[in-house]
Amino acid sequence: MGKRVAWNKGIFGIKMKKRDINWNGTPEERLMNKTRKTDTCWLWEGLIRNTGYGSISIDGKDTSTHRLAYSLFNGEITDNLCVLHKCDVRNCINPEHLFLGTISENNTDCARKGRRSMGENHHNNKLSIKSVKEIKKLLLSNISKAEIGRKYGVCSTTIFHISSGKTWKEQ
Secondary structure, three states: OOOOOOEEEOHHHOEEEHHHOOOOOOHHHHHHHOEEEOOOOEEEOOOEOOOOOEEEEEOOEEEEHHHHHHHHHOOOOOOOOEEEEOOOOOOEOOHHHEEEEOHHHHHHHHHHOOOOOOHHHOOOOOOOHHHHHHHHHHHOOOOOHHHHHHHHOOOHHHHHHHHHOOOOOOO
16 A cells, blocks of 8 residues: 555645645744735735634744744744734734834734724624613613523623723713
8 A cells, every 4th residue: 555645725725735834944944934924014925814814833833924924024023012013904024114012012003003802893792782771771770780680691790881981881
């Protein structure tokens, strides 16, 4: 019986033999080998995570391509810093578009650019705008937060956050 050949889905779902994939080269060569430069961005066209950010395996460890690009072209990244995008293109690795920031600065940048999922668009959301308006009316009555929470399938802390304006401020 002949040798078994392992198959791997490469870019765009094209079947490739694992032995045909170039696993060799420096991290910079491997990074740039799967990057397409446009007039503005350098777009990573290798593995893209479901978050939209690129990923590459370096020494057996999955590494974010924008973090790798920053460290290769701009310098060291301390563990407590994030690499942010000026262009807001998640698979862009152009070192001129990348800058360092704290987690707080990253969250502020995300919110300022309108990428923060809030309200009905948040992935863990259980309430609609209509429900929140109803809850705010019920809060004016003598019904307890726990009872309101049970009615809408959320905990009393969620109802408290709505009542205090910590969440759902606009409704």
